[in-house]
Amino acid sequence: MEAIERTGSFQGLYHVLGGVLSPLDGVGVKQLTFAELFERLAGGAFQEIIIALDHTMESEATARHITSHMPDGSIKVTRLARGLPTGGDIEYADELTLVSSLTNRKELV
Numbered sequence: 001m002e003a004i005e006r007t008g009s010f011q012g013l014y015h016v017l018g019g020v021l022s023p024l025d026g027v028g029v030k031q032l033t034f035a036e037l038f039e040r041l042a043g044g045a046f047q048e049i050i051i052a053l054d055h056t057m058e059s060e061a062t063a064r065h066i067t068s069h070m071p072d073g074s075i076k077v078t079r080l081a082r083g084l085p086t087g088g089d090i091e092y093a094d095e096l097t098l099v100s101s102l103t104n105r106k107e108l109v
Helices: 001-006 034-043 057-068 093-105
Strands: 047-053 075-081
Touching: 034 057, 047 057, 057 075
Parallel strands: 047 075
Antiparallel strands: none
């Protein structure tokens, strides 16, 4: 949350889950604040939810859990873009980063 706040470019509300799903570390649905998130969303006051998590297997599972419990499509679900960082050197990027960069590319017009 602090990293996003430092940008000064987001004016919405936050919901902090308190971590990501990680069964091997004993972190399941009940250890995170999913119930509170879904309760807030059920109020119908939100148009979009931005999932702002790291690019890890646990984060992917957490994002899938959130999307699988979203109401009937009335709330847009987005995720922070992934790929090459600004100023990054493509020659030294790992394969996963390059795949994400290609998958999340944007049209230039």
